[in-house]
Amino acid sequence: MKQAIWILTVALIGGIAGAQGPEGPSVSQAKGAIRGPAQSPASLPGPQTMTPQTYPVEQIQAGRLRFTSQCGFCHGRDTAGGETGPDLTRSKLVAEDVRGDEIGPVLRQGRPERGMPSFDLKDTDLGEIVAFIHDQKTRLEALGGGRRSVDAVDLASGDATAGRRYFNGTGGCSGCHSATGDLAGVASRYEGLALLQRMLYPGSGLAPARPKVTLSLPTGQTLVAPLASEDEFTIVALDPAGARQTYEKNAVKFRIDNSLSAHFDQLGKYTDDDMHNVFAYLDTLK
Amino acid sequence: MKLSGWSLVILSAVASAQGVGPKDLLHPPADSWLNYHGGYSGQRHSGLTEITPGNVGQLQQAWRFQTGQNQQIKSSPILSDGVLYVTTPDNIWAMDARTAKELWHYQNPPNNAFHIGHRGAAVYKDTVYLTTPDCHLIALSAKNGTVKWDVMIADSNKGYWSTNAPLIVGNHVLVGVSGDFDNLPGQLKSVDADTGKTQWIFYSTPPPGATEPHSGGATGGQMWTTGTYDPDLNLVYVGTGNPTPVLNGEARPGDNPWTCSIVALNPDTGKLVWGFQASPHDTHDWDANEVPVLVDADFKGQPRKLLMQASRNGYFFVLDRTNGKSLLTAPFATVNWAKGIDSEGHPIPDPAKYPSKSGVLVAPNESGATNFRPPSFDPKTGLLVVSAQDGYGIYFFKSEHGAYGWAGADYAVGGKAFLRAIDYRTGKIAWNHPIGEGAGAAGVLTTETGLTFSGDVTGNVMALRTSDGSTLWHEAIGRMGNAPITYELDGREYLVVGGGSSLYAFSLPKGEQP
Numbered sequence: 020m021k022q023a024i025w026i027l028t029v030a031l032i033g034g035i036a037g038a039q040g041p042e043g044p045s046v047s048q049a050k051g052a053i054r055g056p057a058q059s060p061a062s063l064p065g066p067q068t069m070t071p072q073t074y075p076v077e078q079i080q081a082g083r084l085r086f087t088s089q090c091g092f093c094h095g096r097d098t099a100g101g102e103t104g105p106d107l108t109r110s111k112l113v114a115e116d117v118r119g120d121e122i123g124p125v126l127r128q129g130r131p132e133r134g135m136p137s138f139d140l141k142d143t144d145l146g147e148i149v150a151f152i153h154d155q156k157t158r159l160e161a162l163g164g165g166r167r168s169v170d171a172v173d174l175a176s177g178d179a180t181a182g183r184r185y186f187n188g189t190g191g192c193s194g195c196h197s198a199t200g201d202l203a204g205v206a207s208r209y210e211g212l213a214l215l216q217r218m219l220y221p222g223s224g225l226a227p228a229r230p231k232v233t234l235s236l237p238t239g240q241t242l243v244a245p246l247a248s249e250d251e252f253t254i255v256a257l258d259p260a261g262a263r264q265t266y267e268k269n270a271v272k273f274r275i276d277n278s279l280s281a282h283f284d285q286l287g288k289y290t291d292d293d294m295h296n297v298f299a300y301l302d303t304l305k
Numbered sequence: 306m307k308l309s310g311w312s313l314v315i316l317s318a319v320a321s322a323q324g325v326g327p328k329d330l331l332h333p334p335a336d337s338w339l340n341y342h343g344g345y346s347g348q349r350h351s352g353l354t355e356i357t358p359g360n361v362g363q364l365q366q367a368w369r370f371q372t373g374q375n376q377q378i379k380s381s382p383i384l385s386d387g388v389l390y391v392t393t394p395d396n397i398w399a400m401d402a403r404t405a406k407e408l409w410h411y412q413n414p415p416n417n418a419f420h421i422g423h424r425g426a427a428v429y430k431d432t433v434y435l436t437t438p439d440c441h442l443i444a445l446s447a448k449n450g451t452v453k454w455d456v457m458i459a460d461s462n463k464g465y466w467s468t469n470a471p472l473i474v475g476n477h478v479l480v481g482v483s484g485d486f487d488n489l490p491g492q493l494k495s496v497d498a499d500t501g502k503t504q505w506i507f508y509s510t511p512p513p514g515a516t517e518p519h520s521g522g523a524t525g526g527q528m529w530t531t532g533t534y535d536p537d538l539n540l541v542y543v544g545t546g547n548p549t550p551v552l553n554g555e556a557r558p559g560d561n562p563w564t565c566s567i568v569a570l571n572p573d574t575g576k577l578v579w580g581f582q583a584s585p586h587d588t589h590d591w592d593a594n595e596v597p598v599l600v601d602a603d604f605k606g607q608p609r610k611l612l613m614q615a616s617r618n619g620y621f622f623v624l625d626r627t628n629g630k631s632l633l634t635a636p637f638a639t640v641n642w643a644k645g646i647d648s649e650g651h652p653i654p655d656p657a658k659y660p661s662k663s664g665v666l667v668a669p670n671e672s673g674a675t676n677f678r679p680p681s682f683d684p685k686t687g688l689l690v691v692s693a694q695d696g697y698g699i700y701f702f703k704s705e706h707g708a709y710g711w712a713g714a715d716y717a718v719g720g721k722a723f724l725r726a727i728d729y730r731t732g733k734i735a736w737n738h739p740i741g742e743g744a745g746a747a748g749v750l751t752t753e754t755g756l757t758f759s760g761d762v763t764g765n766v767m768a769l770r771t772s773d774g775s776t777l778w779h780e781a782i783g784r785m786g787n788a789p790i791t792y793e794l795d796g797r798e799y800l801v802v803g804g805g806s807s808l809y810a811f812s813l814p815k816g817e818q819p
Contacts, residue, residue: 083417088416088418088438092419096486102485102590103672139375169664173703174664175663216699219666219699220697220718220719248763251761251776252765283719286697287639287641291657291664291665
């Protein structure tokens with residue numbers, strides 16, 4: 020009986036892992052800098068607006084005030100990137116947005132795992148912000164802007180052969196990863212900066228990888244689940260439906276399989292040459 | 306009879322109108338928290354003793370105040386005359402500290418300056434001072450929140466904004482501003498507490514139009530955090546921000562004084578007495594705005610007037626605050642950007658870690674080994690408890706990024722947050738308490754009974770034992786944006802802390818004897 024529960028749980032978790040695992044982008048992950056195999060080469064400008072939209076000048080002006088004060092510190096007053104937030108004029112989500120249908124949910128729900136707070140906005144407020152972002156994207160594209168950008172060609176300073184050597188040797192990467200296994204085609208799924216960030220620490224950036232937690236409950240049941248968050252007192256795991264479930268640490272036995280910690284430790288070991296070389300090697304895995 | 310009743314009322318009104326005096330600021334009473342740090346030293350250490358390691362586990366919520374707004378509380382509350390003042394950008398609330406009932410709320414008109422946070426108000430006499438995102442300093446009546454005067458301290462249309470909790474020294478209200486996205490000189494302004502008239506301006510980088518060869522053409526060095534003050538030396542100590550352009554160091558050769566520095570100023574004249582650069586020629590946004598903590602203690606057997614700072618660049622500095630000379634420089638977090646320490650205690654930046662076209666991997670990341678969140682010094686143990694981060698970032702600069710504002714790009718790639726206790730005598734880490742992934746947001750408060758109050762990344766307010774960092778109490782209140790404060794009111798000790806957009810007070814259960 021216990022075994023049956025385990026197998027069922029593992030199968031369900033496996034389903035989640037398939038959708039949210041480190042190298043298997045789900046539908047919601049097919050945004051931003053993740054590209055499909057047939058998409059444009061890295062050095063081209065950001066994605067173009069798919070559905071051209073125009074907005075009244077008053078709405079854009081009101082949006083400028085709102086955007087600058089609430090969003091500008093992170094995303095730049097001109098929407099082209101700021102202290103921590105990305106360049107919105109190069110965002111695939113913005114390019115696909117039609118009158119806030121994509122931007123709205125992100126603003127209202129935030130992206131807490133990436134440090135973006137949620138905003139409690141009235142429809143009119145939201146509409147103004149959306150109008151300003153689209154207007155800025157049109158303007159900056161006309162200017163050929165992107166002055167705060169990092170282009171994929173900028174990153175091409177490494178030696179793929181040396182990177183492969185490091186990957187299979189000193190770096191120890193091949194202890195967990197394989198160029199023909201989990202990383203096959205990785206450079207078709209991520210490009211440029213997104214690939215570099217993913218390589219350095221898959222726990223940050225788009226679609227962060229989640230450690231797995233094994234929980235032994237007082238009922239005798241054992242669960243293996245993706246870890247949503249953890250603090251000194253609680254474990255928050257995702258159930259098979261993707262909902263967050265909280266467990267008091269002093270009420271359960273638990274073990275966290277955090278392969279991410281190896282990535283964090285590696286950050287202290289890479290030389291800049293190692294980093295560029297491994298990146299160059301991964302960039303060949305298309 | 307009626308007449309005498311009126312005169313009583315008038316007398317009491319006069320008495321309370323005197324409010325906070327210079328002596329109160331020098332020696333804050335137990336039933337107050339009169340400036341950002343709760344005192345001039347920046348130690349953020351309370352002498353109250355009712356809450357102890359033995360009973361802290363029984364703390365209960367006494368009240369909760371909700372702003373009813375989106376904006377997170379990132380300010381240090383002020384308590385004066387039984388009234389608490391708490392701020393968010395463009396807002397200040399005065400509430401009865403016994404009941405958390407709102408007494409008044411002042412709201413600044415909407416404006417397009419950054420609304421990223423606000424650090425708190427200041428009080429003097431019967432006036433409350435508030436800076437606004439659009440760089441006004443507003444003097445409000447402590448009694449009813451009406452505006453006494455309103456002056457502009459910098460031009461927000463040029464890119465300045467303010468989050469600053471003013472520092473009041475004598476009749477001077479010292480206010481700073483922020484401004485990293487434009488090449489603007491760093492300025493700290495002293496304003497007359499009664500009239501709002503500007504008394505002096507200290508520029509950390511040359512003012513517009515001035516030519517000063519030593520700066521290397523750098524702008525920036527904004528003083529956006531609250532300084533500390535030594536009344537015996539009559540010196541104000543302020544941390545200065547990073548240079549601009551931020552990541553492009555080629556455009557501003559040399560050390561770029563007085564950016565990323567601790568400066569000692571005469572509060573009556575604004576003149577620089579000495580400066581110490583924590584990060585010469587910074588190219589990573591590591592300002593030195595962290596609190597310069599003032600401590601009188603022995604150092605290597607000698608009684609000293611010390612200044613210590615755990616700086617955003619990952620180094621802990623101990624200086625002689627009479628002259629700014631270095632006594633100790635030691636890393637307190639993961640660092641890989643310096644080639645060593647020079648003979649005067651400054652880290653020597655490694656050019657191999659300057660932002661580059663293909664990127665360099667640098668520790669700490671941009672949010673730093675610590676940041677605005679204030680530390681606390683515990684005199685008994687000699688420990689400075691800091692909200693620290695070990696983290697890495699990738700830094701880019703290419704000529705196309707230009708020489709204006711940010712002028713580059715950088716991304717944090719990983720970080721781990723800790724409460725970390727540094728022994729000031731050696732710079733060694735006495736204990737290290739993990740608080741989550743990324744960076745913490747809570748500052749630190751220590752108390753005389755050996756308690757450290759702070760918070761973790763997920764939103765627990767916590768009490769630790771100062772001597773060893775072990776956890777004694779916690780409560781989930783939402784993400785904290787600043788340090789807890791404590792005070793005594795009607796004979797009871799309260800812990801007050803912001804979580805999300807609420808302010809919480811905790812105390813021991815009634816009838817509980819310490």
